[in-house]
C-alpha cells in the first residue's frame with residue numbers, strides 16, 4: 001500500500017489526544033530478512049514487479065506532464081527497480097522519451113535485475129551509457145539503494161555528482177543514492193542536498209537512515225512508502241519513527257470544567273544567570289523561554305529559579321507575568337523539587353554545578369539540558385565524590401525519571417568520544433548513552449533520537465531546519481518539563497518514554513504552526529523565525 005510519510009499531515013488539534021502509532025524502521029539487514037520472507041511466498045520477480053510499478057505510478061502522479069524521463073540505474077536490484085519502472089512507463093505511453101542511463105554490467109546482474117533489464121528492452125526503453133544530452137523533465141534515481149556500503153568512486157561517483165547537481169525533479173527509489181540505509185551516513189564527497197526538488201519512495205521497509213543523520217537533507221521534502229504487501233512484523237524493527245500526536249491537547253484540558261491549575265502539573269526551571277550577578281554576562285532569556293514554553297504547553301504553575309542573589313532577580317517576566325521568578329536557593333528551599341518536574345540547564349552556566357547534587361538526590365522528575373549536562377562531570381567534586389553516572393543509576397533504581405537532552409557535541413563529551421562518531425551513528429550513540437546512564441536520552445539534531453535503556457530507540461519525524469536557532473533547545477526543555485509534570489508518579493518507563501517522545505515531537509511540529517507570513521518580508525527574502533516565534 002502506498003502512503004505518504006512526510007510531510008506530516010496537518011494534524012490540527014486532535015480532540016481525542018491520541019498519539020499516532022509509531023512506524024517500524026528496518027535497517028539493511030532486517031530489510032533483507034523481510035524481503036526473503038516475503039519473496040518466499042510469492043511468484044518469481046513479484047516484489048520487483050510491485051516495486052517498479054509503484055515507482056512508475058508515483059512518477060506519473062508527481063510529474064504527469066513530464067516528456068523526457070531519465071532513469072539512472074545501477075547494477076543491482078535498485079537499478080532493477082528503475083529498469084522496471086522505465087519499462088512500465090514506456091508501455092503506458094508516458095511522455096515522449098523514457099531513457100535509462102545504465103551503469104550495470106550484464107554478467108554480474110542479480111536475477112531480479114536481469115529480468116527487469118529484459119522487460120525494459122522488450123518495452124523499447126532506450127539504454128545509454130552516459131549523461132543525457134538535454135536536461136530531463138523528471139529523473140528517477142535508481143543508482144544505489146540498500147546495497148550501498150562503501151564510499152563512491154569512479155563512474156558511480158561521477159553519476160552521483162550529475163544527479164545531485166541536476167535541477168530536474170528527482171524521484172529516488174527506496175533511498176537517495178549515496179545515503180546509507182542504517183545511519184543516514186552520506187557515502188560521497190558531493191553535497192547530500194540536491195539542486196532540484198526531490199521525493200523518495202521507500203520500498204518494502206522504511207529505513208532509519210532516511211530520518212536521521214543526513215537522510216532528511218538527502219531525501220527531499222517528501223518521503224513516500226510502499227510496503228509491497230510485505231508484513232513488517234516479520235522482522236523486529238531497529239528503531240521506531242515517532243509522529244507528532246495528541247500532546248499538548250489543549251481542547252481536552254479546557255473541556256474539563258472542574259479542572260484547576262494544581263491538576264495541570266508544576267514545573268521548576270533552574271537556569272538563566274542574570275547579567276547583574278555574573279559580571280555582566282547573562283543568560284536569563286534561556287530560562288524564561290523554557291518557562292514560557294512550559295506554561296504555553298499547559299503546565300499549571302511554573303517557577304523560574306535563577307542562580308543569583310535576590311537583588312539580581314528580575315521582578316517580572318513582562319511577556320509571561322504568570323512565571324514565578326525567584327532565586328534558585330529559594331526555589332530549592334521546600335518541597336518544590338519533589339513535586340514539580342524540574343528542568344535544569346537553560347543558561348545556568350557554571351552556577352548550576354553546585355546545585356546538581358541536591359537536584360539529583362531530590363527531584364524525581366528531572367530534565368538535564370545544556371549547562372546542566374556540562375556540569376555533570378563536576379558533580380562528584382562538588383559533593384561526596386560519587387560519580388555522576390552512579391547517581392543517575394541510583395535514580396533509575398528508585399524509579400525516578402531523568403531526561404538528558406544533549407546536542408551531538410554534548411553527547412560526545414558525555415560518551416567520551418568525538419562529535420563525528422556520534423553523528424555517524426546517531427541511533428547507537430543515543431542508545432549507548434541511555435544504557436550508560438540508565439536515563440532517557442534525547443539526542444538533538446536532524447532526526448532527533450529518543451533512547452531509553454533496554455528499549456528500541458525512536459526517531460522523531462517532526463522537526464526541521466527552522467529549529468536551528470538560539471533558544472530552540474530551551475523551548476524543548478520547557479515542553480519536556482510540562483509533559484513530565486502531568487505524568488503520574490507510577491507511570492512506568494514505557495509511558496514516560498512515550499511522553500518524552502510526544503514532547504519532542506510537539507516541539508518539532510512548532511515551526512509548521514508558525515505563521516510564516518506574520519513577520520514583514522523585509523530583509524532580503526523575509527525574516528526568519530526565532531525561538532520566541534515558536535511560542536505564541
Ligand SMILES: NC(=O)C1=CN([C@@H]2O[C@H](COP(=O)(O)OP(=O)(O)OC[C@H]3O[C@@H](n4cnc5c(N)ncnc54)[C@H](O)[C@@H]3O)[C@@H](O)[C@H]2O)[C@@H](O)CC1
Nearest residue numbers: 047048051076077078144145146147148149150151152174
Ligand atoms: N530483489 C527484489 O525483488 C527487490 C529489491 N528491491 C530493491 O533492491 C535494492 C537492493 O538491491 P541490491 O542489494 O542489489 O543493492 P543495490 O542495488 O543498492 O547495490 C548494488 C550493488 O552495489 C554494490 N556497491 C555497494 N557500494 C558500492 C560502491 N560504493 N560502489 C560501487 N558498488 C557498490 C553492492 O555490492 C551491491 O550489491 C533495494 O534498495 C530496492 O531498491 C526492493 O525493491 C524490494 C524488492
